[in-house]
Amino acid sequence: MRNLKSYAPLSKASASPSTEGDAMPESDSHFMLILGKPGGGKGTISKKILKDFSNFTHFSTGDMLRQHVREKTPIGKEAKKHMDSGRLVPDDLIIELVLDEAHKEARKGNSMLLDGFPRNIAQAQALDKCVEVELVVNLDIPNETIVERISDRWIHPASGRIYNYSYNPPKVHGKDDVTGEDLIQREDDKPETVLKRLESYEAVTAPLVDYYMEKGVLQTFSGTESDVIYPMVNKWINGELEKNKRPQ
Ligand code: ADP
Numbered sequence: 596m597r598n599l600k601s602y603a604p605l606s607k608a609s610a611s612p613s614t615e616g617d618a619m620p621e622s623d624s625h626f627m628l629i630l631g632k633p634g635g636g637k638g639t640i641s642k643k644i645l646k647d648f649s650n651f652t653h654f655s656t657g658d659m660l661r662q663h664v665r666e667k668t669p670i671g672k673e674a675k676k677h678m679d680s681g682r683l684v685p686d687d688l689i690i691e692l693v694l695d696e697a698h699k700e701a702r703k704g705n706s707m708l709l710d711g712f713p714r715n716i717a718q719a720q721a722l723d724k725c726v727e728v729e730l731v732v733n734l735d736i737p738n739e740t741i742v743e744r745i746s747d748r749w750i751h752p753a754s755g756r757i758y759n760y761s762y763n764p765p766k767v768h769g770k771d772d773v774t775g776e777d778l779i780q781r782e783d784d785k786p787e788t789v790l791k792r793l794e795s796y797e798a799v800t801a802p803l804v805d806y807y808m809e810k811g812v813l814q815t816f817s818g819t820e821s822d823v824i825y826p827m828v829n830k831w832i833n834g835e836l837e838k839n840k841r842p843q
Contacts, residue, residue, distance in 0.1 A: 631734030656711035681788040
């Protein structure tokens with residue numbers, strides 16, 4: 596019934612007035628989102644998707660913001676205040692950064708997997724104005740699993756390398772494999788902050804599920820293990836991309 600569509604024309608305001616329009620991507624360019632609670636395995640599933648669908652480039656707003664924080668850029672300094680307390684960073688700070696990136700990839704004709712954006716309806720509406728979202732993978736993971744998982748997650752702050760004591764432990768407990776430096780728990784991975792993030796997800800981000808369901812582009816995958824969920828995700832993406840190939 597539904598056809599995946601190619602990118603909608605990008606905002607005229609930011610498109611350059613050259614002949615670049617000729618290079619606009621058509622059917623081979625896709626835009627995918629991954630939605631799910633914080634700590635719900637978005638990163639793991641994203642990695643698997645990128646391995647199997649290698650024409651997609653990954654863009655994680657959490658990673659991008661953490662890089663700004665590490666580099667102490669003005670954006671990073673502002674974002675840190677919100678991130679450390681488990682709140683979303685303000686829309687006016689994040690939307691432009693993401694749309695610039697989406698716009699850039701779309702112009703190159705690349706497919707993109709966006710992870711961590713949109714987080715609310717205002718961000719989704721802003722994204723809609725820039726590109727056409729065709730596939731939304733919604734991960735539905737129980738809260739207990741998430742709290743357990745997050746408390747096992749430790750990072751090497753200088754590089755951003757992530758370890759998990761259950762399934763991806765460092766060689767030496769508490770030390771980074773490459774540098775041997777101490778691992779720390781992210782401020783926003785501490786239990787009280789995790790609960791705040793889960794509450795904020797329910798209130799602010801969960802409505803996106805209905806938003807994209809109404810557009811007919813979302814599929815929900817429930818479970819606790821990425822290895823069990825992923826084969827279903829892979830099958831669904833393949834099916835959707837296949838549909839897109841069919842002649843109209
Ligand atoms: P997780 O995947 O663990 O939920 P992320 O790495 O996606 O967390 O994001 C970490 C933090 O970065 C969030 O708690 C929030 O403060 C900020 N952040 C990331 N993406 C967005 C966004 N789209 N809008 C607002 N804040 C964001």
